[in-house]
Amino acid sequence: MTGPRWLAPLAALGGLLVLLPLLGLVARVEWTDLWSLVTSQESLTALGLSLRTAAVATLATLALGVPLGFVLHGMRGPVRGLVRAVVLAPLVLPPVVGGLALLYAFGRRGLLGEELGGSVAFTTLAVVIAQTFVAMPFMVVSVESALAARSGRHEAIAGTLGASRTRVLTRVTLPALAPALATGAVLAFARALGEFGATLTFAGSLEGVTRTAPLEIYLVRETDPAAAAALSLVLVAVAIGVVALAYRPLRGAA
Amino acid sequence: MTALTARVRVPARGVDAAVEVSSGATLVLLGPNGSGKSTVLEAVAGIVPGADARVTLDGTDAPRAPRDRRIGLLSQDDALFPTMSVRDNVAFGPRSRGLGRAAAREAADAWLARVGLDGLGDRRPGALSGGQARRVAIARALAAEPRVMLLDEPFAGLDVVVASEVRGLVAGLLTGVTAVVTTHDALDAHALADTVAVMEAGSVAESGTAAEVLTRPRTAFAARMGGRVLVEGTMRGGALEIAAGVRVPVGGGPGAGVRAGVTAHPGDVALALAAPVSGPAWVVDAVRGLEPRGDVVRVHGALLAADVPVEAAAGLEAGTPVWFGVPRGLEAYALTSGAAAR
Numbered sequence: 001m002t003g004p005r006w007l008a009p010l011a012a013l014g015g016l017l018v019l020l021p022l023l024g025l026v027a028r029v030e031w032t033d034l035w036s037l038v039t040s041q042e043s044l045t046a047l048g049l050s051l052r053t054a055a056v057a058t059l060a061t062l063a064l065g066v067p068l069g070f071v072l073h074g075m076r077g078p079v080r081g082l083v084r085a086v087v088l089a090p091l092v093l094p095p096v097v098g099g100l101a102l103l104y105a106f107g108r109r110g111l112l113g114e115e116l117g118g119s120v121a122f123t124t125l126a127v128v129i130a131q132t133f134v135a136m137p138f139m140v141v142s143v144e145s146a147l148a149a150r151s152g153r154h155e156a157i158a159g160t161l162g163a164s165r166t167r168v169l170t171r172v173t174l175p176a177l178a179p180a181l182a183t184g185a186v187l188a189f190a191r192a193l194g195e196f197g198a199t200l201t202f203a204g205s206l207e208g209v210t211r212t213a214p215l216e217i218y219l220v221r222e223t224d225p226a227a228a229a230a231l232s233l234v235l236v237a238v239a240i241g242v243v244a245l246a247y248r249p250l251r252g253a254a
Numbered sequence: 255m256t257a258l259t260a261r262v263r264v265p266a267r268g269v270d271a272a273v274e275v276s277s278g279a280t281l282v283l284l285g286p287n288g289s290g291k292s293t294v295l296e297a298v299a300g301i302v303p304g305a306d307a308r309v310t311l312d313g314t315d316a317p318r319a320p321r322d323r324r325i326g327l328l329s330q331d332d333a334l335f336p337t338m339s340v341r342d343n344v345a346f347g348p349r350s351r352g353l354g355r356a357a358a359r360e361a362a363d364a365w366l367a368r369v370g371l372d373g374l375g376d377r378r379p380g381a382l383s384g385g386q387a388r389r390v391a392i393a394r395a396l397a398a399e400p401r402v403m404l405l406d407e408p409f410a411g412l413d414v415v416v417a418s419e420v421r422g423l424v425a426g427l428l429t430g431v432t433a434v435v436t437t438h439d440a441l442d443a444h445a446l447a448d449t450v451a452v453m454e455a456g457s458v459a460e461s462g463t464a465a466e467v468l469t470r471p472r473t474a475f476a477a478r479m480g481g482r483v484l485v486e487g488t489m490r491g492g493a494l495e496i497a498a499g500v501r502v503p504v505g506g507g508p509g510a511g512v513r514a515g516v517t518a519h520p521g522d523v524a525l526a527l528a529a530p531v532s533g534p535a536w537v538v539d540a541v542r543g544l545e546p547r548g549d550v551v552r553v554h555g556a557l558l559a560a561d562v563p564v565e566a567a568a569g570l571e572a573g574t575p576v577w578f579g580v581p582r583g584l585e586a587y588a589l590t591s592g593a594a595a596r
């Protein structure tokens with residue numbers, strides 16, 4: 001469906017709102033120095049840390065978010081709504097609040113500070129935890145809505161054929177969920193890559209340990225705006241590239 | 255070879271039915287859409303949440319979990335796994351039972367050959383025709399070596415040529431297999447059934463051997479599902495008295511005073527609009543509904559039905575008074591003996 005004509009100018013306005021800042025960024029990039037700025041030691045360290053932590057965080061959202069999506073799908077009644085709201089809270093929480101919350105849970109003086117043998121805060125692990133915290137809701141939502149679109153018929157028939165529940169999960173359900181998992185993973189990766197507030201609060205900004213690309217950009221934006229713009233361009237390119245390559249809108253029927 | 259009994263209650267769907275199949279036999283559950291046939295099969299397979307189903311296999315209670323029951327279900331929608339090749343679909347059951355990859359592949363290919371799909375193992379289910387998909391689903395169900403096979407409307411949704419091919423295939427494959435087949439088509443019952451149970455509104459209205467139920471139905475409903483009409487009455491002096499003064503002469507039957515019936519095919523019943531004087535035994539009735547059946551129209555009255563050419567049905571509408579002509583000399587049979595339903 002195309003909708004009435006008056007949607008078009010509003011859509012154009014919306015598109016511009018996204019496009020103009022990107023153009024502004026591109027206009028700031030000093031193309032002659034781009035390569036050296038991006039390949040400077042600080043930039044490479046930050047970028048490498050970002051890609052590694054975001055990749056690990058994406059795997060973590062798969063390992064934890066997929067089971068959460070299943071459990072949520074299996075719940076009934078008001079409990080489900082409540083649990084869903086809690087699980088999805090990081091999606092709408094200001095990241096700095098999320099970072100504080102993580103600190104109060106896993107920091108030296110946090111709930112589990114003693115049990116964790118000191119503190120995971122201000123380590124690379126903290127970066128991954130912060131990224132997983134903010135990115136997991138994308139996976140949970142993806143999985144839950146994909147499961148809701150399934151009738152359960154294939155799973156029931158697989159059962160009559162003698163398959164164990166694990167086998168039904170791995171051979172029937174998960175393959176059918178592959179598009180939803182890909183979508184969830186892409187969104188989670190992109191979100192993890194862009195994580196800033198929770199990371200800064202919970203993990204700090206130690207070069208090579210917790211200073212991811214967004215933190216590096218924020219740090220050098222005053223002293224070296226050209227480097228900030230160059231690094232930003234890389235992040236924009238990676239984000240758009242990943243999403244364009246792998247993200248497909250969820251379809252109603254699975 | 256396994257004997258099956260099942261008592262199924264699914265209150266949410268208004269189903270309360272009992273079925274029984276002896277070892278190696280085929281029971282056809284005959285009933286209109288919505289009569290609960292599919293629910294009975296799914297509950298016997300163990301996949302209806304909230305169903306109270308007592309299922310025995312050879313007199314022993316069936317395990318609760320569907321995967322331990324070894325009751326195969328061919329569902330109406332085929333439910334082939336779209337993410338697997340045809341071969342992997344068929345190999346799914348053998349693999350689930352612990353067969354090795356190579357052995358399961360071999361078994362799957364053998365089954366594909368048996369259902370006439372040699373060489374299609376590498377296809378995706380999405381690339382199959384309706385008839386091919388049904389054959390794959392049949393092969394997949396049987397490859398799991400079920401003790402009992404349940405087939406839900408196995409020929410529905412196929413065009414007539416393909417349906418009769420698949421019917422022949424199923425008839426062959428079910429030889430010696432304990433099976434329950436649901437259908438709303440009398441032809442399937444005639445082709446496959448050792449025993450028939452007629453389902454109406456969630457319960458079994460009548461059951462018995464195929465010959466009994468299909469050729470000597472005891473209820474008008476069973477007669478209609480079997481593609482016949484049943485004329486009910488009381489034996490009086492060599493005729494079946496349907497109402498005071500309305501008699502159908504019969505060729506033989508039980509003694510006077512016995513509740514009895516004769517059955518005929520609607521194509522053998524005549525229809526007249528004005529009071530006729532000769533020919534068959536005429537029964538006055540009124541049109542209740544018209545059912546188009548290809549080149550004829552089945553005119554249903556309260557008591558009888560007759561197939562007439564389309565042009566002859568043109569002036570008819572609900573309420574039109576008509577006379578149905580029942581052939582004289584049909585064999586009457588008692589309707590009271592034996593339980594109507596189990």
